[in-house]
């Protein structure tokens with residue numbers, strides 16, 4: 746394995762919002778390739794109950810974007826103004842900008858589980874969510890390796906039923922996210938600033954991060 750390339754992929758797959766190319770078409774095959782790779786992700790009991798809803802119809806994308814905007818725009822404008830540090834401010838400003846461009850992002854992808862998640866029990870909830878979230882992340886990594894980008898979003902889930910009705914998603918399925926997918930404008934993404942791993946890693950017992958020893 747070429748570890749430098751793998752590390753670059755893992756450390757530079759960013760939330761892309763402003764650098765999505767709204768004018769470049771995205772073919773069906775590249776989306777399917779990324780889904781094929783995502784299907785190598787783990788699922789509890791090997792259930793493999795992922796479902797991928799790919800939306801390219803312009804009217805449907807506009808309707809999803811309108812639902813997304815209604816949920817997010819006001820909150821994000823407020824959050825962008827109130828954020829104390831510049832990194833968080835940029836995140837909210839970017840997220841707010843996405844509410845304006847979402848309809849024009851050429852492909853929307855909703856990763857789903859063909860199952861209704863019971864969130865009342867930690868074991869079943871964790872098993873169910875972890876049967877779709879790793880696949881979702883693999884999908885985003887596969888996009889990045891092919892010059893495309895996206896951002897993990899959950900905002901529309903506040904109105905999941907409106908989106909479900911629009912797209913014919915049955916009550917027996919669970920939507921996990923919404924990925925706006927496009928080629929990226931340039932591919933020169935950088936690792937984000939994160940605290941040293943030693944400050945958040947405990948060893949053998951909770952507390953006293955290894956960096957403090």
Ligand SMILES: Cc1cc2nc3c(=O)[nH]c(=O)nc-3n(C[C@H](O)[C@H](O)[C@H](O)COP(=O)(O)O)c2cc1C
Nearest residue numbers: 758759760836839840843896897898899900901937
């Ligand atoms: C569970 C989850 C939900 C998110 N929801 C949204 C969202 O609704 N809208 C959005 O623009 N970004 C959303 N994000 C993206 C985060 O803001 C982003 O990952 C974070 O700011 C870090 O940026 P980076 O991935 O480039 O390091 C979400 C991320 C996660 C993991």
